[in-house]
Amino acid sequence: MHISEGILSGEVMAAGAVFTIIGVTLGLRKIDYNRIVHVAIIASAFFVASLIHVNIGPSSVHLICNGIIGLLLGWAAFPAIFAALLLQAFFFQYGGITGLGVNTVIMAVPALLCYYIFSPFIKKDSKLSFFASFIGGAFATFCSAVLFASSLWFTEKKFFGIAITIIAAHIPVMIIEGFVTGFCILFLLKVYPEIFYQKNDSLQKN
Amino acid sequence: MFDEILAHKNSIIHELDPRTRIISSLILSFAAALSDKFLILGIYFLISLALIYMASIDFFYIIKRLKPVFLFLLMIWIILPLTFQDKMFLKIPFFSFSKFLTLSIPGLELCAKITLKSITIVLIFVSLVATMTFASIGNGLHKLFVSDKMVFLILMTYRYISVIEHEYKKLLRAAKFRGFKPRTNLHSYRTYAYIAGMLFVRASNRAKRVYQAMVCRGFNGKFYTLDTFDSSKLSLIFIFIIFAITFFLVLIEAWI
Amino acid sequence: MNKPIIELENISFSYPDSNIKILDKLNFKVFKNDKIGIIAPNGSGKTTLFYTIMGLCKPFSGNIKILGKLVKTEKDFSFVRSKIGLMFQDADDQLFSPTVLDDVAFGPLNLGYSNIDACDIAKKILYDLGLEEFENSITHRLSGGQKRLVAFASVLAMKPSILLLDEPTAGLDTNAKEKIEKILMNLDISYIVISHEFNFINKITNKTVSMENGKIFKDDEVHIHQHEHIHKLGKLPHKHV
Numbered sequence A: 001m002h003i004s005e006g007i008l009s010g011e012v013m014a015a016g017a018v019f020t021i022i023g024v025t026l027g028l029r030k031i032d033y034n035r036i037v038h039v040a041i042i043a044s045a046f047f048v049a050s051l052i053h054v055n056i057g058p059s060s061v062h063l064i065c066n067g068i069i070g071l072l073l074g075w076a077a078f079p080a081i082f083a084a085l086l087l088q089a090f091f092f093q094y095g096g097i098t099g100l101g102v103n104t105v106i107m108a109v110p111a112l113l114c115y116y117i118f119s120p121f122i123k124k125d126s127k128l129s130f131f132a133s134f135i136g137g138a139f140a141t142f143c144s145a146v147l148f149a150s151s152l153w154f155t156e157k158k159f160f161g162i163a164i165t166i167i168a169a170h171i172p173v174m175i176i177e178g179f180v181t182g183f184c185i186l187f188l189l190k191v192y193p194e195i196f197y198q199k200n201d202s203l204q205k206n
Numbered sequence B: 001m002f003d004e005i006l007a008h009k010n011s012i013i014h015e016l017d018p019r020t021r022i023i024s025s026l027i028l029s030f031a032a033a034l035s036d037k038f039l040i041l042g043i044y045f046l047i048s049l050a051l052i053y054m055a056s057i058d059f060f061y062i063i064k065r066l067k068p069v070f071l072f073l074l075m076i077w078i079i080l081p082l083t084f085q086d087k088m089f090l091k092i093p094f095f096s097f098s099k100f101l102t103l104s105i106p107g108l109e110l111c112a113k114i115t116l117k118s119i120t121i122v123l124i125f126v127s128l129v130a131t132m133t134f135a136s137i138g139n140g141l142h143k144l145f146v147s148d149k150m151v152f153l154i155l156m157t158y159r160y161i162s163v164i165e166h167e168y169k170k171l172l173r174a175a176k177f178r179g180f181k182p183r184t185n186l187h188s189y190r191t192y193a194y195i196a197g198m199l200f201v202r203a204s205n206r207a208k209r210v211y212q213a214m215v216c217r218g219f220n221g222k223f224y225t226l227d228t229f230d231s232s233k234l235s236l237i238f239i240f241i242i243f244a245i246t247f248f249l250v251l252i253e254a255w256i
Numbered sequence C: 001m002n003k004p005i006i007e008l009e010n011i012s013f014s015y016p017d018s019n020i021k022i023l024d025k026l027n028f029k030v031f032k033n034d035k036i037g038i039i040a041p042n043g044s045g046k047t048t049l050f051y052t053i054m055g056l057c058k059p060f061s062g063n064i065k066i067l068g069k070l071v072k073t074e075k076d077f078s079f080v081r082s083k084i085g086l087m088f089q090d091a092d093d094q095l096f097s098p099t100v101l102d103d104v105a106f107g108p109l110n111l112g113y114s115n116i117d118a119c120d121i122a123k124k125i126l127y128d129l130g131l132e133e134f135e136n137s138i139t140h141r142l143s144g145g146q147k148r149l150v151a152f153a154s155v156l157a158m159k160p161s162i163l164l165l166d167e168p169t170a171g172l173d174t175n176a177k178e179k180i181e182k183i184l185m186n187l188d189i190s191y192i193v194i195s196h197e198f199n200f201i202n203k204i205t206n207k208t209v210s211m212e213n214g215k216i217f218k219d220d221e222v223h224i225h226q227h228e229h230i231h232k233l234g235k236l237p238h239k240h241v
Helices: A012-031 A036-049 A066-092 A100-121 A126-156 A159-169 A173-191 B018-034 B038-054 B059-065 B065-082 B106-128 B133-143 B148-177 B188-215 B233-255 C046-054 C074-083 C098-109 C117-129 C144-156 C176-186 C200-206
Strands: A051-057 A061-063 B088-093 B100-104 C006-013 C023-030 C035-038 C061-064 C070-071 C084-087 C160-165 C190-194 C207-211 C214-220
Touching: A012 A066, A012 A100, A012 B018, A012 B148, A012 C207, A036 A066, A036 B038, A036 B148, A036 B188, A051 B188, A051 C190, A051 C200, A061 A173, A066 A100, A066 A126, A066 A173, A066 B133, A066 B148, A066 C084, A100 A126, A126 A159, A159 A173, A173 B188, B018 B038, B018 B106, B018 B133, B018 B233, B038 B106, B038 B233, B038 C074, B059 B106, B065 B100, B065 B106, B100 B106, B100 C070, B106 B233, B133 C023, B148 B188, B188 C084, B233 C035, C006 C046, C023 C046, C023 C061, C023 C214, C035 C200, C046 C061, C046 C074, C046 C084, C046 C160, C074 C084, C084 C144, C098 C117, C098 C144, C144 C176, C144 C214, C190 C200
Parallel strands: C035 C190, C035 C207, C084 C160, C160 C190
Antiparallel strands: A051 A061, B088 B100, C006 C023, C006 C061, C061 C070, C207 C214
């Protein structure tokens, strides 16, 4: 989900930039020095995971994974997503500089919401885990689509049609994201539960 | 994919220091994004073309790289004129009765403006920013008072993308060798979810080792950067010209 | 009397949630001019031994003395880390900076050298190892062998008094291996090398040990032995390295 350059109004761009600066600053403050490497390399994995294309009928969509990032990183998702988007702009020319703020908000705010709403339900040996992360993944995608659509709508009320089209087009993506997030979180709980709560153990294990 | 070919050229743009290039592209991009007159937008577009030329980037190469932008614009061109309920431009009979497909003039105008702007902004980004190695971007950001932590995070993310991507390819290859064929079904989604999960596991394990290696070399929570460049005269002149042009164009836009 | 540089006494260690003792009352001494090779099967605790010396794994019993000083706390170990250089198995773990020069200068900067001095140290090390042409290369674009050599340079830039090398030649071709051998043979500091390659260990060490059940076994004697082997083109006269 990328808003292209040149569409948004000055107000929306400014709002995006301000929210991104706040989010990134708060996020960075929550990262201890021994965790920053972890956040950075998870961000690399997020970047790579969003290159994964899954089939949907005759077409394909790429994974978004912002729900997963939210559940794994909490507040640190903000700077991590910002870094990944900056790198995407750099490598793929998806965009320039003016959309970076809004695009970060579109991806990172749902990640954060997903963390606050759904992570309490995600535990090892809990039957709810799959369900919670399924909803979490679908919800994150839905929120992103809504933020995307509303930033268009705030720019120009007459973009309403296109905004609705965008949300509608993301319904199948939500379902796929839901399944992928559900399975992925279940997998992580089984094989590597430490990934969810790495606070002070970075020196303990090999 | 992660080749940074644009960075390894010689041109006047490549001589500029990273800080100058980041600031110039910020100024030009936002000025173009906020402009609303065709004449002025046209001038920004010409400036972006000039920058591409100055950076000695091949035009065909750039057109290939702009594919995602074009796809998005195509969508805009299809949807916007149809959904923009305003002055009718054309009525096209649709479904033989009751409904008409309408194209609106403001809708078309807006499409044209968006097209100009988005291509201009991306060209500015490519010519000024994507022509650096990512290491110099980090350097430039650091000189522009972006916090040590953020710069370190960005550079680290950049560094391990290719490592993780390599691991992704290995995992996908292994799955394919065992007969995995991606389809539209739950099994495929689960497989991709496990692959993504494995990437996160490996990323986390990798992070642990990288951190340990840093600790072994005396890392104690402080980041040092070797800022190696100095501002040249050329950079100063360049940034002055960019400032002047933008200022002038903003004035003109306010005037007309 | 010659004092040991590294002295481990009765070190025991096991990972959390595990009953297996990776290190079990292990005793180990390393003296000046020791060049020790460790040959032991996978999972026998070699890497853990290195991590324990560096303070990355905290043993639940035993004493570690480095240069005659007892080390326990994180602060003690930061002194250890400025004296002992550990080279990791995977060079990608070690080279995290965007460019080679940045990476090699990282250690000296942490030790408190100024930017200019750190740069000079890094450049000198790269020159000594014949890597000066890679100074401004992007680290992740180097080949496996080049990465290993740069990782080596980044450890040597800390001017350690002893080196711990974890499988420095694994996965390298003969050419890169020879380079590493050559560098090691010209070093005048002590080192401990983990490797699975007998020939390599024989060439560059003056002591070999093995590990089993969390303990270290000395095996300094050279045993002449023969074994038959088969491979294609075996009839032709050939050499094994």
